[in-house]
Amino acid sequence: MSGDLWRVVPFRYQFAAQATSMAGSTLSPVALSLGLLQLTGSPRTLSLVLAAQAVPTVVFLLVGGVWADRLPRHKVMVCANLVTAVTQGCLGIMLLTGAFHLWLAMGLQFIAGTALAFYFPSTLGLTALTVPAHLLQRANAMLSLTRSTAGGVGPLVAGLLVVSAGAGWALVADGVTFLASAALLARLKLPKQIRATQDDVQASFLTDLRDGFREVTRRAWVWSSITAFMFTHLASAIFMVLGPVLLLRRDHGVFGWAAVIAGLSVGQVVGDFAALRLTVQRPLVVARVVELLSVPALVGLAFGAPIWLLVIAAVCGGIALTLPDALWLTTMQGHLPKDSLSRVSSYDWLGSLALRPLGYVSAAALAAVIGTTTTFIVAATLIVLTRIGGLCLPDVRALTNRAPKEAVG
Numbered sequence: 001m002s003g004d005l006w007r008v009v010p011f012r013y014q015f016a017a018q019a020t021s022m023a024g025s026t027l028s029p030v031a032l033s034l035g036l037l038q039l040t041g042s043p044r045t046l047s048l049v050l051a052a053q054a055v056p057t058v059v060f061l062l063v064g065g066v067w068a069d070r071l072p073r074h075k076v077m078v079c080a081n082l083v084t085a086v087t088q089g090c091l092g093i094m095l096l097t098g099a100f101h102l103w104l105a106m107g108l109q110f111i112a113g114t115a116l117a118f119y120f121p122s123t124l125g126l127t128a129l130t131v132p133a134h135l136l137q138r139a140n141a142m143l144s145l146t147r148s149t150a151g152g153v154g155p156l157v158a159g160l161l162v163v164s165a166g167a168g169w170a171l172v173a174d175g176v177t178f179l180a181s182a183a184l185l186a187r188l189k190l191p192k193q194i195r196a197t198q199d200d201v202q203a204s205f206l207t208d209l210r211d212g213f214r215e216v217t218r219r220a221w222v223w224s225s226i227t228a229f230m231f232t233h234l235a236s237a238i239f240m241v242l243g244p245v246l247l248l249r250r251d252h253g254v255f256g257w258a259a260v261i262a263g264l265s266v267g268q269v270v271g272d273f274a275a276l277r278l279t280v281q282r283p284l285v286v287a288r289v290v291e292l293l294s295v296p297a298l299v300g301l302a303f304g305a306p307i308w309l310l311v312i313a314a315v316c317g318g319i320a321l322t323l324p325d326a327l328w329l330t331t332m333q334g335h336l337p338k339d340s341l342s343r344v345s346s347y348d349w350l351g352s353l354a355l356r357p358l359g360y361v362s363a364a365a366l367a368a369v370i371g372t373t374t375t376f377i378v379a380a381t382l383i384v385l386t387r388i389g390g391l392c393l394p395d396v397r398a399l400t401n402r403a404p405k406e407a408v409g
Contacts, residue, residue, distance in 0.1 A: 005138050010130035010188055014074075015139075017184035018123070019146045021081060024177025026154020027161065027170045028088060034159075035095040035167025036105075045102055052106035053113035058353050060117035065346025066208045068122040069339055074188045077126065080119035081185065085178035087112040092171030120349045125341035128333040129190050137330040137401075141275035144322050148268040212343025215336060220395035221284055222336075222344065225328060226351040228386040232291070233352050235298060235379035237359025242372055243301055245364075256307040260297075263311040267318020274319070275326035283331050284396045287324035288387045294320040295380045302376035331399065 005011060036046045068076050087108040094100050123143075131139040161170040216222050243260065247253040280286045296313035299305075305313070336344055367375045390396050 005131070005135050005142065008131055008135065010190060011127075011135075011139055013184050013188050014126060014130050015142060015146070017077075017081075017181040018143055019150075020177050020184065021181035022146055022150045023154065024088075024174035026150045027158040028174045030155045030158035031162055031167040031170030031174070032091065034162045035171070036100075038167065039095060039098065039100055048102065049105050049109055052109035053116075054353075054357065056110050056113035057116045057120075058350065058357075060114050061121065061346045061350045061353070062209060062212075062343075063205075064118035065121035065212060065343040065349075066205055067118060068125060068342035068346075069208065069212075072190065073122040073126040073129065073342065074185045074190060076118050076122045078182045078185045080115040080122075081178045081182035083115040084112050084119075085175045085182065087115075087175075088171050088178065089175035092168040092173075092175060094168070095171065096166060096168030121342040121346040124329060124332060124345040124348075125338065127329075128338055128341055130188070133334060136333050137279075137326055138276055140326045140329045140333075141272050141322075144275070144326055145269065145272035148265065148272055148318075148322060151268070152262075152265040208343065212340055212347065215340045215344050216347050219335075220393045221399050222332075224386075224390045224393055224396060225284065225287075226348050228288070228291070228383075228390055229348070230351045230355045231382040231386050232294065234355040234359045235294070235383055237356045238363045238366075238375060238379045239298060239301070241360060241363035242367055242375060246301055246304075246372060247307075250307075252307075256310070259307060259311050260314045263314035264297075264318045267315035267320075268322045269318070270315065271319040271322030271324075272326070274323050278323075279401070280327065281400055282397065283327040283401050284399050285391065287327045288390045288396065291320050291324050291387055292384065293317060295383055298376045298380040298383075302373045302380070331401070334401065335399065 032049070033046055036049060037043070040046075064076075090108050091105060094105060127136065127139055127143070158170050161167070161173070216226065244253075244257045247257045247260070250256060293316040297310065297317040300310050300313045332344060332348075333341065363375065370378070
């Protein structure tokens with residue numbers, strides 16, 4: 001039962017820390033965007049500041065994965081949180097005082113993006129250390145539920161803060177949540193991460209990086225999943241760019257798009273609750289099948305489905321994001337060596353993040369060349385083909401929720 005999860009003291013600290021930082025993190029995108037536009041009136045400035053964080057996150061993910069496997073993961077996360085607390089606080093002060101300098105803001109965002117590159121790969125391996133194996137899926141689902149809930153509520157709170165107090169205060173509040181998260185993570189008492197041999201400890205950075213890549217490529221269920229996620233994020237970017245364009249052409253299009261996004265959020269929460277309750281013997285088979293639920297929303301937009309049907313499809317799409325994600329994370333934690341989890345996770349994050357910017361940049365251009373309907377159909381087809389391709393692999397079909405001995409050490 002999920003009640004057993006809350007008896008695990010290290011997870012309670014981890015959950016509280018990540019819930020706190022996530023609550024703040026959902027404030028900053030809306031607050032930073034509105035604050036910069038109010039202060040500068042320049043979409044170009046906003047684009048540069050946002051890109052300044054996104055680029056180093058992608059570039060340094062593999063570096064972060066190596067160091068998260070070498071060092072205590074919760075301490076890596078503490079350092080990342082402290083760095084981000086400073087950068088968010090400084091950005092907030094810049095907005096509050098009006099003393100805005102573009103290159104300083106970009107520099108702060110670059111530092112924050114680098115910190116995230118170390119933080120993201122650390123989380124997967126940390127959960128494997130704080131939670132017993134039989135509770136991992138519930139733990140992953142609870143952490144995901146926090147993200148889903150914060151993702152729905154946070155932007156609304158940010159909007160209220162921007163209107164009532166100013167965007168700068170929302171960013172300062174975000175910085176405070178990172179400080180609180182760091183304090184909670186610092187209280188974790190975990191066993192030391194033990195590398196297999198003394199030679200491993202002295203191994204070069206490139207050797208560690210190569211070993212992490214080998215852990216990915218030698219397992220078909222890992223590399224096929226990462227490939228599938230790449231195209232999911234490409235399709236998601238196309239959905240987020242072209243979806244509102246299509247709906248705004250209809251009567252009450254603003255309401256329609258808001259309803260679709262709300263449906264997506266509801267579906268994510270439903271998927272999280274399903275992950276809390278379900279036990280499956282073939283987790284990746286179930287994950288690949290459930291991921292196909294993201295296709296109806298793309299097809300519905302392509303052929304002009306009514307709003308009510310698009311909302312239902314969006315709920316299915318939300319389920320397709322969170323339920324498979326919990327199964328995937330649990331499978332990695334159970335079947336991969338613990339001393340390489342963060343490196344494999346960094347490749348997973350890299351695959352997930354790499355194509356989304358391409359989707360944002362190319363969606364409109366692609367729609368102009370081949371048409372919006374065809375663009376959505378291509379995106380849906382890529383999702384279907386990668387899932388069918390994954391299900392054709394014996395490694396994916398044979399994988400069970402029982403961890404092999406090699407993942408224990």
